[in-house]
Amino acid sequence: MSFKNFKCVPKIIFGRGSFVQLDSVLAAERKTDDDFVVFLVDDVHRQRPLANRIPTHNGDQVIYVNVDDEPTTDQVDGLTEQVQTVSHKAPVSVVGIGGGSTLDLAKAVALMLNNAGGSAQYQGWDLINHAAIHHVGVPTVSGTGAEASRTAVLCGPVQKLGLNSDHTVFDQILLDSELIAGIPKQQWFYTGMDCYIHCIESLNGTFLNEFAKAYAEKAMLLCREVFIDDHADKDDKLMMASFMGGMSIAYSQVGACHAVSYGLGYVLGYHHGIGNCLAFNVLEDFYPEGVAEFRAMMNKHNIVLPTNICKDLPDQTIAKMVAVSKSMGPLWENVYGADWQNKVTDEMLTQLFRRI
Amino acid sequence: MSFKNFKCVPKIIFGRGSFVQLDSVLAAERKTDDDFVVFLVDDVHRQRPLANRIPTHNGDQVIYVNVDDEPTTDQVDGLTEQVQTVSHKAPVSVVGIGGGSTLDLAKAVALMLNNAGGSAQYQGWDLINHAAIHHVGVPTVSGTGAEASRTAVLCGPVQKLGLNSDHTVFDQILLDSELIAGIPKQQWFYTGMDCYIHCIESLNGTFLNEFAKAYAEKAMLLCREVFIDDHADKDDKLMMASFMGGMSIAYSQVGACHAVSYGLGYVLGYHHGIGNCLAFNVLEDFYPEGVAEFRAMMNKHNIVLPTNICKDLPDQTIAKMVAVSKSMGPLWENVYGADWQNKVTDEMLTQLFRRI
Numbered sequence: 193m194s195f196k197n198f199k200c201v202p203k204i205i206f207g208r209g210s211f212v213q214l215d216s217v218l219a220a221e222r223k224t225d226d227d228f229v230v231f232l233v234d235d236v237h238r239q240r241p242l243a244n245r246i247p248t249h250n251g252d253q254v255i256y257v258n259v260d261d262e263p264t265t266d267q268v269d270g271l272t273e274q275v276q277t278v279s280h281k282a283p284v285s286v287v288g289i290g291g292g293s294t295l296d297l298a299k300a301v302a303l304m305l306n307n308a309g310g311s312a313q314y315q316g317w318d319l320i321n322h323a324a325i326h327h328v329g330v331p332t333v334s335g336t337g338a339e340a341s342r343t344a345v346l347c348g349p350v351q352k353l354g355l356n357s358d359h360t361v362f363d364q365i366l367l368d369s370e371l372i373a374g375i376p377k378q379q380w381f382y383t384g385m386d387c388y389i390h391c392i393e394s395l396n397g398t399f400l401n402e403f404a405k406a407y408a409e410k411a412m413l414l415c416r417e418v419f420i421d422d423h424a425d426k427d428d429k430l431m432m433a434s435f436m437g438g439m440s441i442a443y444s445q446v447g448a449c450h451a452v453s454y455g456l457g458y459v460l461g462y463h464h465g466i467g468n469c470l471a472f473n474v475l476e477d478f479y480p481e482g483v484a485e486f487r488a489m490m491n492k493h494n495i496v497l498p499t500n501i502c503k504d505l506p507d508q509t510i511a512k513m514v515a516v517s518k519s520m521g522p523l524w525e526n527v528y529g530a531d532w533q534n535k536v537t538d539e540m541l542t543q544l545f546r547r548i
Numbered sequence: 549m550s551f552k553n554f555k556c557v558p559k560i561i562f563g564r565g566s567f568v569q570l571d572s573v574l575a576a577e578r579k580t581d582d583d584f585v586v587f588l589v590d591d592v593h594r595q596r597p598l599a600n601r602i603p604t605h606n607g608d609q610v611i612y613v614n615v616d617d618e619p620t621t622d623q624v625d626g627l628t629e630q631v632q633t634v635s636h637k638a639p640v641s642v643v644g645i646g647g648g649s650t651l652d653l654a655k656a657v658a659l660m661l662n663n664a665g666g667s668a669q670y671q672g673w674d675l676i677n678h679a680a681i682h683h684v685g686v687p688t689v690s691g692t693g694a695e696a697s698r699t700a701v702l703c704g705p706v707q708k709l710g711l712n713s714d715h716t717v718f719d720q721i722l723l724d725s726e727l728i729a730g731i732p733k734q735q736w737f738y739t740g741m742d743c744y745i746h747c748i749e750s751l752n753g754t755f756l757n758e759f760a761k762a763y764a765e766k767a768m769l770l771c772r773e774v775f776i777d778d779h780a781d782k783d784d785k786l787m788m789a790s791f792m793g794g795m796s797i798a799y800s801q802v803g804a805c806h807a808v809s810y811g812l813g814y815v816l817g818y819h820h821g822i823g824n825c826l827a828f829n830v831l832e833d834f835y836p837e838g839v840a841e842f843r844a845m846m847n848k849h850n851i852v853l854p855t856n857i858c859k860d861l862p863d864q865t866i867a868k869m870v871a872v873s874k875s876m877g878p879l880w881e882n883v884y885g886a887d888w889q890n891k892v893t894d895e896m897l898t899q900l901f902r903r904i
Contacts, residue, residue: 195566197573197720202558206759206799210551217553364553367759402784403562403723406792410766428758436762443562 234290337438590646693794
C-alpha cells in the first residue's frame with residue numbers, strides 16, 4: 193500500500209477585507225524593475241469595483257478571461273502565448289481572481305509558462321515536468337475547492353480532464369469573504385452545492401481516511417450553516433467550507449456525481465456547478481440522505497433545476513456521455529472499490545442520464 | 549488592520565502504517581553520495597521496535613534526545629554543535645521522531661544549522677534570518693499540535709519562549725497513527741488535553757476568525773470522540789485533532805491556560821501537558837464549560853492531578869510565576885482584548901497559582 197504525500201497550499205491569508213494585502217504579497221516576488229505580474233480576472237469583474245482595486249504596477253498584465261464556458265486547453269494555450277508575446281521574460285507571479293474556472297485557468301497558465309508543448313498533453317496525473325511560476329488564487333465565488341486542489345480541470349480535444357500535479361497547487365491563496373458577497377443567487381447556490389456534493393462523495397467513498405473524513409464532516413456542517421441555517425457569517429463559512437471540502441477531496445476522491453456530471457458537461461457544455469446539481473438530483477440510490485438534504489436546500493432557496501434535458505436526446509449523444517462518465521476510473525473506484533468495472537454498466541449510466 | 553499570512557506545512561502523509569514511506573520522502577532530498585540525514589529521536593524509542601525501523605543510510609546521524617525536561621536553548625545549541633562536529637557539511641534533512649518536545653527540538657536544530665549565534669537570541673517573533681534545513685516531523689505522541697505550528701518552544705536563560713517564524717514550520721509531516729498506540733496513559737491524556745485546551749482557548753478568544761473557528765470546532769469534536777466516546781478509531785482521531793488544533797492556533801492564539809502554565813513550567817519545571825492540566829483545572833471562571841468537560845474526561849480515565857503544589861511555596865516563587873505569566877502579552881490579549889493590561893493583575897494571578 194502506498195500513501196499519498198499530499199501537497200497543500202503553503203500560505204493562506206483569511207479574512208474579510210484581506211484583499212488589500214495582495215499588493216504586499218506580490219511585493220515579495222517583485223525583485224527587479226522589469227519584474228511583472230499577470231492577473232487573470234473573471235470578466236464579470238470588468239465593470240465592478242474590484243477592477244479598480246487590482247494592485248497593478250508598471251509592466252503588469254491584467255487579462256480579463258471569459259468563463260461562460262468551461263476552460264479549455266485551447267484557452268490556456270492562447271493565454272500562455274498572449275503572456276509570452278507581450279514580454280520575453282516570464283512573470284514573477286500569476287494571480288487568478290474569480291471562481292473555480294478562473295482559478296483553474298491561472299493554475300494552468302502558471303504551469304504552461306514553464307512546460308512547453310501545449311496543455312492537452314499534460315491532462316492526466318503527474319505529467320508536469322517543471323515547477324510552475326509562482327501563482328496566487330483569490331476566489332470570488334466559493335464552493336469548488338479549486339483554491340485547495342492539485343488539479344486544473346480543462347476540456348481538451350479528447351477529454352475533460354485536469355492537470356493533476358503537486359506543481360498545480362497554488363503557492364498562496366487569499367480568502368476574503370467580502371469578495372463573494374453579491375454574486376447571482378443561482379451561481380452562489382450551484383457552486384456552493386459543489387462543495388456539499390464533494391463532502392457527500394468523499395464521506396461515502398471507499399478511499400476515505402480520517403484526514404479526509406475530518407475535513408469533509410466539518411465542511412458539510414459549514415454548508416448546513418450556510419444553506420439551511422442562513423447564518424449571519426455565511427460568506428465566511430462558505431469560504432471555509434469550500435477550502436475544507438477541497439482539502440478533503442485532495443486526500444480522497446469525488447464520486448458518482450462528478451463522474452456523471454463530467455459526461456454531461458463535456459457533451460452538452462453544462463458548467464460544473466449546475467452540472468453537478470443536475471447529476472446529483474438523480475443519484476438517490478447512491479446517496480439517499482445527501483440527495484434528500486440537497487432537495488431541501490433547493491426548496492429553501494427556490495432553486496428550480498431544468499428538467500428533461502436528456503430525455504429525448506439521440507442515443508449516440510447519450511452513449512458519448514456514458515463513455516466519458518465511464519472513463520472516470522478513480523471516481524468509480526471510490527464509489528465501488530476495486531471491483532468497479534463490473535458495476536458501472538452502460539445500461540445503468542444510460543438510465544441515469546435519461547432521467548436528467 | 550493587518551491579516552496574518554499563515555504558513556502551513558506544505559506536504560502531509562496521513563495513514564496507519566505510513567512510517568514505511570519516510571525512506572522515500574528522504575530519498576528525494578538525498579542528491580549526492582555524501583548527503584546525510586539527522587534523525588532526532590525521543591530516547592523512549594531507543595529500546596522500542598521503532599528504533600530498528602528508522603530508515604538510515606550511510607553517513608546518517610541518529611541522535612536520541614532526552615525530553616524528560618522541557619527543551620532548552622542550551623540543548624538545541626548542543627545538538628546543533630554535535631551535528632556540525634561530525635560533518636563539515638550540513639545535513640539535507642533533520643527528522644524529528646517523538647512528541648511535541650522532540651518535534652520542537654528538530655525544528656530548532658534545523659533552524660540553528662543555518663542561523664549562527666545561539667538559539668536564545670531568536671526566541672521571539674520573526675527573528676530568524678535564514679531558511680531552515682529541510683525538516684520533517686513524525687509525531688509519536690499527539691496533542692500539542694507541534695506538527696502544525698510555526699513555533700519551537702524553548703526554555704532559555706531568561707524566558708520560556710518559542711522560535712516563532714515561517715521558517716520554523718516543517719517542510720513535511722508524516723502522521724502514522726500506529727506510532728501513537730501504547731504510550732503511557734497519563735502522557736496520552738495530558739498531551740491530548742493540550743489539544744482540547746487549545747480549542748477552548750481559541751474558541752473563547754478575541755482573535756478568533758472563521759478559519760480558526762472551523763478548525764477548533766472540529767478538533768474539539770474529535771477530542772470528544774477520543775476522550776468521551778472511546779471511539780474505535782481514536783488513535784487516528786487524536787492525530788487529526790492534534791493537527792487541526794494546531795492549525796486553529798496558528799491562525800488565532802492560546803489563552804489564559806497557556807499563560808498560567810508557562811509560569812508553572814518555567815519556574816517549577818512541569819512539562820507542558822500536565823502543566824496545562826494543572827492550570828486549566830483552576831480556570832473555571834475563564835472557561836466554565838470547558839473546565840467542566842475536562843473534569844468529566846479526567847474522571848472517565850481515572851486521572852488524578854497532583855494538588856497543593858503552590859499552596860505553601862514562598863511568595864517570591866509565586867511572584868516569579870506571576871511575572872512569567874504576565875509577560876505573555878499576546879495570550880492575554882486573546883483573552884481580554886486590547887485592554888488586557890488593566891485586567892491581568894498580580895493579585896488575580898497570585899490567587900490562581902495558590903490554588904494549583
